[in-house]
Amino acid sequence: MLATVWRIAEMNALLSVDHARVNVKECVLYTTLEPCALCVGAIRMLGMKDMRYAARDPAAGGLGLLDATDFMRRGGVHAEHLGCLELEAALIAMHTSALLSIHPGNPAIEPWAAAGLAGVELGRKLSASGELRRMADGSGASIAQAIDALTRLNGQVEEEQAPSLPASGAATPSPMVLLLIGAPASGKSTLGRRLATALGMPYLSKDLFKETLFDTLGWDDRGWSQQLGSASMALLFRSAAALLKAGQPVTLDSTFYPQLHEPQLRALGERYSCQFVQIVCTAPGPTLVERFERRALSGERHPGHADAASLDEFRSRLLTERWDALDLGGSVLTVDTSSGELDIEGLASSIRQLSKATR
Numbered sequence: 001m002l003a004t005v006w007r008i009a010e011m012n013a014l015l016s017v018d019h020a021r022v023n024v025k026e027c028v029l030y031t032t033l034e035p036c037a038l039c040v041g042a043i044r045m046l047g048m049k050d051m052r053y054a055a056r057d058p059a060a061g062g063l064g065l066l067d068a069t070d071f072m073r074r075g076g077v078h079a080e081h082l083g084c085l086e087l088e089a090a091l092i093a094m095h096t097s098a099l100l101s102i103h104p105g106n107p108a109i110e111p112w113a114a115a116g117l118a119g120v121e122l123g124r125k126l127s128a129s130g131e132l133r134r135m136a137d138g139s140g141a142s143i144a145q146a147i148d149a150l151t152r153l154n155g156q157v158e159e160e161q162a163p164s165l166p167a168s169g170a171a172t173p174s175p176m177v178l179l180l181i182g183a184p185a186s187g188k189s190t191l192g193r194r195l196a197t198a199l200g201m202p203y204l205s206k207d208l209f210k211e212t213l214f215d216t217l218g219w220d221d222r223g224w225s226q227q228l229g230s231a232s233m234a235l236l237f238r239s240a241a242a243l244l245k246a247g248q249p250v251t252l253d254s255t256f257y258p259q260l261h262e263p264q265l266r267a268l269g270e271r272y273s274c275q276f277v278q279i280v281c282t283a284p285g286p287t288l289v290e291r292f293e294r295r296a297l298s299g300e301r302h303p304g305h306a307d308a309a310s311l312d313e314f315r316s317r318l319l320t321e322r323w324d325a326l327d328l329g330g331s332v333l334t335v336d337t338s339s340g341e342l343d344i345e346g347l348a349s350s351i352r353q354l355s356k357a358t359r
């Protein structure tokens with residue numbers, strides 16, 4: 001019904017279910033693109049528990065909302081990326097090509113390009129070549145011919161984008177990605193900065209990007225802070241990719257959320273065959289709350305974060321949620337940041353050992 005106005009496939013699927021006979025709470029919803037805000041709302045309101053999506057949507061994807069309010073979190077909706085990067089790239093290519101067919105240079109593809117997702121370049125090529133359009137316009141091309149055209153164009157893109165290979169005989173470099181994992185105020189930044197210095201590694205932090213954006217664009221309320229937060233994550237991943245492409249290791253500091261960031265990290269891992277080392281920072285819930293409140297109210301934190309406006313929400317999240325290692329493979333070290341002075345040298349040498357062992 002609504003499809004006449006909006007293209008909302010998930011809503012249409014949910015509307016077409018005979019709810020008298022099918023219990024959607026026991027169903028798994030599969031979608032191509034990450035669902036939009038409207039569909040995420042519908043999924044939650046229907047009490048669905050499980051969904052899989054093939055491609056992220058940095059422009060209109062609404063999965064972040066699952067975590068946005070108490071009500072949404074209570075739904076416990078599990079959303080999982082299918083993890084097939086080829087499929088994701090093909091879907092993004094088709095989406096990019098469709099956007100460009102609406103008008104050339106469509107600014108709607110900017111968020112896709114900025115997120116560094118594979119498939120955008122292929123989409124541009126597809127659109128420029130006009131091959132899909134010609135096939136659709138009536139030559140009666142088969143699916144096999146369409147797949148063939150896609151594969152050929154994709155080969156060209158990969159050749160252009162492939163990182164230069166090491167000289168033959170040289171060991172394949174597998175740069176280390178050191179990830180600081182943990183709740184807000186768990187001590188990630190303090191530890192991350194000191195470890196990166198001790199290891200002689202570049203240190204990238206979402207908050208540093210975000211504060212730079214606040215200083216150049218200004219700050220306002222929590223909504224603006226969240227918008228710049230997404231931009232900062234995109235910058236973090238872009239910068240990390242640039243370093244890894246050059247064979248450099250990198251330290252990444254952010255509050256990572258599994259459903260949002262695991263797919264992006266896995267994609268980096270595959271593309272640059274890097275090795276992950278995760279440092280999980282822990283502290284008891286009440287300590288986290290105390291630090292978060294002090295930080296929010298003391299003025300030691302950039303005012304743009306608007307932490308004071310979210311004290312109540314974070315108080316309950318810090319006490320109840322788990323902030324575990326991500327499912328990425330590689331090594332995991334856990335550091336309790338509440339118990340006295342940290343042994344930076346000891347940790348750094350453990351990390352060096354791990355890095356050698358997995359090389």
Ligand SMILES: [Zn+2]
Binds near residue numbers: 009010035036040
């Ligand atoms: Zn939708």
